[in-house]
Amino acid sequence: xxxxxxxxxxxxxxxQLLGISPLCLAMERALRxxxxxxxxxxxxxxKSSIQFENQLRYYSRHYSSVTLSDLERLLNEGQWRKPxxxxxxxxxxxxxxxxxxxxxxxxxxxxxxxxxxxxxFVDTPTPLQRAAAKKQNILLDEDSPGDRVAMTWxxxxxxxxxxxxxxxxxxxxxxxQNLTAEELKREIPAAKNYLESRLGKTVDTFAWVGGxxxxxxxxxxxAIRDAGxxxxxMTNSTRINRHTPPLQMDRCRVEPHWPLSMVRxxxxxxxxxxxxxxxxxxxxxxx
Numbered sequence: 001x002x003x004x005x006x007x008x009x010x011x012x013x014x015x016q017l018l019g020i021s022p023l024c025l026a027m028e029r030a031l032r033x034x035x036x037x038x039x040x041x042x043x044x045x046x047k048s049s050i051q052f053e054n055q056l057r058y059y060s061r062h063y064s065s066v067t068l069s070d071l072e073r074l075l076n077e078g079q080w081r082k083p084x085x086x087x088x089x090x091x092x093x094x095x096x097x098x099x100x101x102x103x104x105x106x107x108x109x110x111x112x113x114x115x116x117x118x119x120x121f122v123d124t125p126t127p128l129q130r131a132a133a134k135k136q137n138i139l140l141d142e143d144s145p146g147d148r149v150a151m152t153w154x155x156x157x158x159x160x161x162x163x164x165x166x167x168x169x170x171x172x173x174x175x176x177q178n179l180t181a182e183e184l185k186r187e188i189p190a191a192k193n194y195l196e197s198r199l200g201k202t203v204d205t206f207a208w209v210g211g212x213x214x215x216x217x218x219x220x221x222x223a224i225r226d227a228g229x230x231x232x233x234m235t236n237s238t239r240i241n242r243h244t245p246p247l248q249m250d251r252c253r254v255e256p257h258w259p260l261s262m263v264r265x266x267x268x269x270x271x272x273x274x275x276x277x278x279x280x281x282x283x284x285x286x287x
Contacts, residue, residue, distance in 0.1 A: 034242065035240060036087065036241075038249060038251040039267070040092060040251040043097055043141040055260065056106065060110065065110055068204070089106065089113055090233060093116070093138045095149060100155075112164065113159070117168055119169075119195050120171050121171070122152070126147050129149045130149060156198065156199065168209060170191040170194075171187065172209055177214075185223070216286055220286075237279070238250045
């Protein structure tokens, strides 16, 4: 039996060769001009920088960067004023490679990055970071020398000058219904306040951790809203338009080592159908 990894590559490649992904992409661009898509990356190691730059080169030909003001205008006014569709590039987990590998390439191709940071992971002493990442279920593929895998606060502040830096809990915990009120306070409003104090600016954006259906809860959604976040991102694959609730924006997954056939597959909207039932359940739970 073919491996899951092989099948994950084979299906997008077949869709590309049969013209299915290009057709769906063309239809999305033609029929949904006043909308955008958000993608989620994790680690961006140096060894994947060539593939990641190939992805950015593709994005620059077909998509426009999305800033915070662009997103606000779309959600509030339904307007998209740029010549190409919007692509919002997000990066979870506050990794060193986001600052040292991803950000320079984003800037080279004119893209704004959206970086979501678990505050206590960044605070972890360097010798303990790999163990902390394992304990907190942070996906690591970092290949920089030394023990440091999290970005520093200086790097986070530098990113916040030209990009968006948002909250991603304190300890990278899934925000399930099992968390106590005290745990939610630590992970959401307290982490937000601490992140704002380190960056010296207001933090408006948040990204949920994980993406499993059980990792969402009504209590966490209320805590995110009450903490003053204006925007939050989930992981249930659909486009964002003026009718999208700002606290229920969804992303699709892309990783830097993926071939372009897999990237096009994710951007084509075909996976939106697969996520539809789950997405509707999560949105009802967290509204």
